[in-house]
Amino acid sequence: MGRDSRGEQKRSITLTDVARLAGVSVATASKALNGRRQVRDETRQRVLAAAETLSFTPNPFAQALNMPRSGTVGMLTSDLEGRFALPIMMGAEDAFGSGATSVLLCDARGDAERERKHVEALLARRVDGLIVVGSRTDPRPSLGQRLPVPVVYAYAPSDDDADVSFVPDNIRGGALAVEHLVAGGRRRIALLAGDADYAAARDRVAGVTEALQAAGLELVGGAASFGPWSEAWGRRVTAELLDSDPEVDAVLCGNDQVARGALETLRERGRRVPEDVWVAGFDDWEVLTTSSRPPLTSVDMNLEELGRTAARHLFHAIDGQRHGGIVTLPVRLVVRESTGGAENGAD
Amino acid sequence: MGRDSRGEQKRSITLTDVARLAGVSVATASKALNGRRQVRDETRQRVLAAAETLSFTPNPFAQALNMPRSGTVGMLTSDLEGRFALPIMMGAEDAFGSGATSVLLCDARGDAERERKHVEALLARRVDGLIVVGSRTDPRPSLGQRLPVPVVYAYAPSDDDADVSFVPDNIRGGALAVEHLVAGGRRRIALLAGDADYAAARDRVAGVTEALQAAGLELVGGAASFGPWSEAWGRRVTAELLDSDPEVDAVLCGNDQVARGALETLRERGRRVPEDVWVAGFDDWEVLTTSSRPPLTSVDMNLEELGRTAARHLFHAIDGQRHGGIVTLPVRLVVRESTGGAENGAD
DNA sequence: CTGAAAGCGCTTACAG
DNA sequence: CTGAAAGCGCTTACAG
Numbered sequence: 001m002g003r004d005s006r007g008e009q010k011r012s013i014t015l016t017d018v019a020r021l022a023g024v025s026v027a028t029a030s031k032a033l034n035g036r037r038q039v040r041d042e043t044r045q046r047v048l049a050a051a052e053t054l055s056f057t058p059n060p061f062a063q064a065l066n067m068p069r070s071g072t073v074g075m076l077t078s079d080l081e082g083r084f085a086l087p088i089m090m091g092a093e094d095a096f097g098s099g100a101t102s103v104l105l106c107d108a109r110g111d112a113e114r115e116r117k118h119v120e121a122l123l124a125r126r127v128d129g130l131i132v133v134g135s136r137t138d139p140r141p142s143l144g145q146r147l148p149v150p151v152v153y154a155y156a157p158s159d160d161d162a163d164v165s166f167v168p169d170n171i172r173g174g175a176l177a178v179e180h181l182v183a184g185g186r187r188r189i190a191l192l193a194g195d196a197d198y199a200a201a202r203d204r205v206a207g208v209t210e211a212l213q214a215a216g217l218e219l220v221g222g223a224a225s226f227g228p229w230s231e232a233w234g235r236r237v238t239a240e241l242l243d244s245d246p247e248v249d250a251v252l253c254g255n256d257q258v259a260r261g262a263l264e265t266l267r268e269r270g271r272r273v274p275e276d277v278w279v280a281g282f283d284d285w286e287v288l289t290t291s292s293r294p295p296l297t298s299v300d301m302n303l304e305e306l307g308r309t310a311a312r313h314l315f316h317a318i319d320g321q322r323h324g325g326i327v328t329l330p331v332r333l334v335v336r337e338s339t340g341g342a343e344n345g346a347d
Numbered sequence: 348m349g350r351d352s353r354g355e356q357k358r359s360i361t362l363t364d365v366a367r368l369a370g371v372s373v374a375t376a377s378k379a380l381n382g383r384r385q386v387r388d389e390t391r392q393r394v395l396a397a398a399e400t401l402s403f404t405p406n407p408f409a410q411a412l413n414m415p416r417s418g419t420v421g422m423l424t425s426d427l428e429g430r431f432a433l434p435i436m437m438g439a440e441d442a443f444g445s446g447a448t449s450v451l452l453c454d455a456r457g458d459a460e461r462e463r464k465h466v467e468a469l470l471a472r473r474v475d476g477l478i479v480v481g482s483r484t485d486p487r488p489s490l491g492q493r494l495p496v497p498v499v500y501a502y503a504p505s506d507d508d509a510d511v512s513f514v515p516d517n518i519r520g521g522a523l524a525v526e527h528l529v530a531g532g533r534r535r536i537a538l539l540a541g542d543a544d545y546a547a548a549r550d551r552v553a554g555v556t557e558a559l560q561a562a563g564l565e566l567v568g569g570a571a572s573f574g575p576w577s578e579a580w581g582r583r584v585t586a587e588l589l590d591s592d593p594e595v596d597a598v599l600c601g602n603d604q605v606a607r608g609a610l611e612t613l614r615e616r617g618r619r620v621p622e623d624v625w626v627a628g629f630d631d632w633e634v635l636t637t638s639s640r641p642p643l644t645s646v647d648m649n650l651e652e653l654g655r656t657a658a659r660h661l662f663h664a665i666d667g668q669r670h671g672g673i674v675t676l677p678v679r680l681v682v683r684e685s686t687g688g689a690e691n692g693a694d
Numbered sequence: 695c696t697g698a699a700a701g702c703g704c705t706t707a708c709a710g
Numbered sequence: 711c712t713g714a715a716a717g718c719g720c721t722t723a724c725a726g
Binding site: 024025026027028031038039040043062064065066067 | 695696697698699701702703704
């Protein structure tokens, strides 16, 4: 009964074993185990007991051969390195993880050809759906509408309206930050927006602008500054800002790295944060926000929840409901000392 | 844009379809496709062509039902948040990814019970092997020897010698750093080791101590300092160090966050880096090392390669070879300006 | 309620 | 070299 003796594989327990022990046919055993109602209760108990004592685990391949679902979804990421993909993956994994669905992980390394291959491989494995996780909020090429399974896009939206995408609400994030600054009495607000090539940067600027107008204010210098997402740029542009607009009383930065740079320069120039100037960033990257002097207020993108939402949507799409479009998900402001501290309660 | 109405494929292409088109039996088709040698070459070509035109993809479940391998491995991580797990996963995914093996991802969130459940679920899915990725180099509980598939541990080693574990060589890392400092003429070296509760911290101290002895030197202050892995601690303990040992000419830090703190305090105290004092860290976390003033020399743990190695080992273990023990993998020093810059060529 | 039988799509001895 | 047949482990009409 054994296989090749090299592997010394113990034959695993099959439904036949369970049926034999319970004294029923495999058909009945199957029904009992799957909760079909055409089984006498006493019989079902007997089968369940038998399965229990034998530690029976149904062979998923045999099951899949008879059922429409494989119980796996593919997660396609373009950059595992990127820190944005991670929390999203956590959320998605979390939403599936505990259930009967498993996540097949693929990293395309930002290479389109590699991505194509991975999609093919995932489909060959008969995944029930695909979740595509990107590293920036700019639209990415759609996988197309001809795939045999539903697809959702997380963080990086598809460029095709027919697809469903989930992205953080960067516009609202910009507005949230401004409202907080204004509520704290700030009137001369500068915006160090980051890299204009990123939709995230532009969206945040849009939200900031809106909220400022609503408050009857204008940006210091008349417009946002754009530059690399780095501490170095944050330091440099903040120095320029202090020269050109020494009266500035708040510096809002496009991400936490820029904000770290701003904090450093302000400190070196003798400006006290938050007494003289308030500073805030975006992304709420803890390693940066909690250790700065002072700790940094930041807009958190709620990425884990975004991943969870995307996964849940995929679930429903698998069950037949589909609709397209980009869904923006709420973000939240995390207030720390750089804008007066948590007791200053915003939002 | 004409719509192709033939795309209504309910039933997917099976081997039977291929066989029919090629005018052979499914048995022959199977052999041809699988490279069995008992097939006439002309026949094989015909089958391959048929498969090609039909875009045939073998059903993996049917295949798995007949073969000893499922073609999937489980990756069990205790914390997707942790930045160490990520590059390791990338490496592992990379080693498998392109091949016929897929990675099933599970995150146990550091919860033992959850981990147990995930292992069970992965085994139920008939994974061919398990790769357990931890977030610190301290030993973790073994999954035990009773699992039906091979297991390898990455970063966090198993506490059971019978298991195979891959960890970065922190001892050698400590030595590497010291050798570099000494080669640069440093004689009064301080060690801000980080959290003594971590094996990584203690191992690095051990390597540092060894290398110092070899050079006939001693640590400034006679011993390493221990504290939290934070910039704040790095700042504080560096201030103390400058008070107690103003002659210090190198500060080696247990990780990059501590090193960032050290750099800041040195700068504020008017010490020039690297002219007066050299500074180096561990982990080579780019967001921290490349944007500091000056950019920070750091020992890189080569985590992606570690993940790749672990995955490859699992491959071989699946093929039957097994042996236990903890394997330490090489790390490397990345020299930046904080120790004189790359041209100062160390290692 | 229960079970014999067909079948999911593929592979592999085993005869031709 | 090729194919008929058995079988992998399970599910589901379909008869009892």
